[in-house]
Amino acid sequence: MPETISLTVNGNRITVPSGATVAVAMMSASAPCRVSVSGKPRGPLCGMGICFECRAVIDGVPHRRTCQILCEPGMDVCTQ
Numbered sequence: 001m002p003e004t005i006s007l008t009v010n011g012n013r014i015t016v017p018s019g020a021t022v023a024v025a026m027m028s029a030s031a032p033c034r035v036s037v038s039g040k041p042r043g044p045l046c047g048m049g050i051c052f053e054c055r056a057v058i059d060g061v062p063h064r065r066t067c068q069i070l071c072e073p074g075m076d077v078c079t080q
């Protein structure tokens with residue numbers, strides 16, 4: 001298993017430690033997971049799959065809970 005993984009967050013290439021969640025990758029890229037209906041940036045709250053505040057688009061699939069998904073090489077993550 002590689003020690004680091006490279007992926008794209010909102011078009012920016014970043015590297016995270018192997019085993020990091022997508023939520024961690026988005027926070028390290030200073031990217032909100034989603035934007036609320038009032039336009040406010042939102043991010044992880046519970047970190048354990050309950051609150052759904054961390055939803056983002058992963059490889060074109062919306063509403064993925066980033067706190068529950070590990071980063072994979074070449075993954076494309078976007079703020080929802």
Ligand code: FES
Nearest residue numbers: 045047049052067
């Ligand atoms: S942070 Fe609550 S579901 Fe992901």
